[in-house]
Amino acid sequence: MSNTIKIEVKDQNPLTALKDFFGSLLNLQDIGALFISQHLPMKSVVMPTLITDSDHLQRIDPLAPAFPLNGAKLVARLTHKSIGKKVAAVLRPCEIRAFIELVKLKQGRLEELIIIGVDCLGAYNNEDYKSFVDKNGPESTRLFYQNILDGKKGLIDGIDLAPACKACEHPVPETADIIIALWGIDINKELFVITQSPKGDDIIDKLNFNKTDEPATRLEAVTSLKADKIAWRDKMFAQIDEETNSIEKLTKYLAGCVNCYNCRVACPVCYCKECVFVTDVFNHEPFQYLKWADRKGILKMPTDTIFFHITRMAHISLACVGCGQCSNACPNNIPLTELFRSAAFRAQKAFDYEAGRDFAESPPLAVFHEDEFSEVTSVK
Amino acid sequence: MEDFEPIIIAFVCNWCTYTAADLAGTSRLKYPANVRLIRVMCTGMVDPKYIIKTLLEGADAVLISGCHPGDCHYINGNYKARRRIKLLHALLPQFGFERERVKLTWIGASDGIEFAETIAEMVKEIKMLGPVKTKLKMVI
Numbered sequence: 001m002s003n004t005i006k007i008e009v010k011d012q013n014p015l016t017a018l019k020d021f022f023g024s025l026l027n028l029q030d031i032g033a034l035f036i037s038q039h040l041p042m043k044s045v046v047m048p049t050l051i052t053d054s055d056h057l058q059r060i061d062p063l064a065p066a067f068p069l070n071g072a073k074l075v076a077r078l079t080h081k082s083i084g085k086k087v088a089a090v091l092r093p094c095e096i097r098a099f100i101e102l103v104k105l106k107q108g109r110l111e112e113l114i115i116i117g118v119d120c121l122g123a124y125n126n127e128d129y130k131s132f133v134d135k136n137g138p139e140s141t142r143l144f145y146q147n148i149l150d151g152k153k154g155l156i157d158g159i160d161l162a163p164a165c166k167a168c169e170h171p172v173p174e175t176a177d178i179i180i181a182l183w184g185i186d187i188n189k190e191l192f193v194i195t196q197s198p199k200g201d202d203i204i205d206k207l208n209f210n211k212t213d214e215p216a217t218r219l220e221a222v223t224s225l226k227a228d229k230i231a232w233r234d235k236m237f238a239q240i241d242e243e244t245n246s247i248e249k250l251t252k253y254l255a256g257c258v259n260c261y262n263c264r265v266a267c268p269v270c271y272c273k274e275c276v277f278v279t280d281v282f283n284h285e286p287f288q289y290l291k292w293a294d295r296k297g298i299l300k301m302p303t304d305t306i307f308f309h310i311t312r313m314a315h316i317s318l319a320c321v322g323c324g325q326c327s328n329a330c331p332n333n334i335p336l337t338e339l340f341r342s343a344a345f346r347a348q349k350a351f352d353y354e355a356g357r358d359f360a361e362s363p364p365l366a367v368f369h370e371d372e373f374s375e376v377t378s379v380k
Numbered sequence: 381m382e383d384f385e386p387i388i389i390a391f392v393c394n395w396c397t398y399t400a401a402d403l404a405g406t407s408r409l410k411y412p413a414n415v416r417l418i419r420v421m422c423t424g425m426v427d428p429k430y431i432i433k434t435l436l437e438g439a440d441a442v443l444i445s446g447c448h449p450g451d452c453h454y455i456n457g458n459y460k461a462r463r464r465i466k467l468l469h470a471l472l473p474q475f476g477f478e479r480e481r482v483k484l485t486w487i488g489a490s491d492g493i494e495f496a497e498t499i500a501e502m503v504k505e506i507k508m509l510g511p512v513k514t515k516l517k518m519v520i
């Protein structure tokens with residue numbers, strides 16, 4: 001069951017139409033709050049906000065190519081205990097997919113959550129978004145979505161989509177309750193809202209819109225878009241795999257890492273409550289460092305950099321959704337997303353699993369069967 | 381590569397493979413001295429990071445060995461271990477740690493002979509593969 005409604009866009013301004021739509025949503029009795037990105041009054045920063053009063057919808061901008069963090073962990077924070085009210089969260093597809101992984105790990109709950117997924121046009125990395133908005137001011141978001149929807153792929157004045165977005169084959173929110181549809185649609189004239197669950201239907205019924213059909217142009221646009229993204233992704237995989245196919249090369253790739261662990265803080269699916277790398281396990285005795293240094297005559301400090309990254313890979317590659325935030329977070333501009341997504345691709349393939357695909361799919365390391373994977377014990 | 385003597389770190393479960401290794405010893409069976417045993421209570425407690433660290437520190441291979449399916453003393457530790465090794469087999473070869481360097485086997489308590497044979501065979505295999513690359517270069 002899926003319902004579609006059409007929202008007229010006036011004055012070629014889809015953002016106003018979205019504000020009205022979210023306003024009426026927020027006015028529904030059982031919706032307690034709206035989680036949505038907006039321009040903060042400070043600087044040109046776009047951040048998620050939790051809105052309870054529709055007066056504060058003025059600066060919302062879910063179409064801005066800004067993606068300062070993956071909201072999955074924040075939504076988990078909002079939902080891990082009952083609050084007696086519903087929260088509607090407006091999210092990108094990769095935020096939803098990461099949240100699905102957190103729900104499986106019992107770190108977030110679905111019960112009081114309405115997931116509103118926006119067809120994802122992609123985003124710039126943090127630094128690029130900043131230059132983009134500094135240059136183009138209040139017109140930046142419009143400039144961006146027009147460029148994307150005209151098929152120009154977001155390259156504007158030398159600023160290009162983040163690699164994570166270029167390689168992302170999930171430009172539509174497949175598991176949202178409600179989708180704000182943008183692909184294949186002239187959003188200066190109209191917007192479509194599509195429901196995908198009874199929860200979504202319930203909301204739309206209460207809003208009293210006339211039902212219509214999903215425009216066929218959307219599916220066409222999405223199909224060709226996905227093919228493009230997959231082609232780019234596979235090229236990216238080939239390149240990163242070549243660049244890191246030995247321990248020497250991996251060491252070179254990660255050479256700038258200072259063990260700040262920002263990448264794991266930014267990662268929505270780095271799920272450990274306490275990361276072992278910041279515990280006393282790694283608070284070695286001073287003499288130990290000298291002993292290690294003595295073995296080869298030299299020891300890089302801080303130590304255990306590669307160890308950290310491969311261990312993080314073992315922890316999260318089955319849950320990585322390729323959101324790109326690890327790269328965004330790295331102070332030394334190490335292209336981590338390429339590395340982790342390619343590892344994730346191999347790991348998820350091995351278990352015929354896809355992170356964020358389905359709430360009902362168990363994380364591969366949380367289940368086991370007696371009769372399986374006999375090849376593991378017969379490596380020759 | 382003639383005189384290369386690989387170092388193999390073996391995580392063996394107390395109840396099966398460790399007992400098998402003990403039996404091999406008391407039966408005076410000969411097996412190569414390349415292996416260093418670490419006794420753990422169950423293969424299910426071998427965290428992937430022990431294996432990663434071991435390889436990064438320059439061990440040429442890691443053996444994880446425990447009870448046969450159905451025989452684990454903690455019911456399902458060995459099934460969990462199997463999935464973890466499956467994951468490492470998907471991740472590590474990309475960085476030059478061939479699957480052969482992370483071996484999982486089931487060796488029951490009475491299989492002293494099989495234990496000795498497994499080690500001998502593994503040493504042969506790793507000799508053919510050559511030393512692990514982390515030994516040779518500075519790894520950060």
Ligand code: SF4
Nearest residue numbers: 267320322323324326
């Ligand atoms: S590893 Fe990087 S790309 Fe993957 S989910 Fe975490 S932050 Fe996103």
Ligand code: SF4
Nearest residue numbers: 257258260261263330
């Ligand atoms: S964010 Fe960058 S420097 Fe910090 S730990 Fe991750 S890779 Fe290393």
Ligand code: FES
Nearest residue numbers: 393422446452453
């Ligand atoms: S007790 Fe031997 S593998 Fe679990």
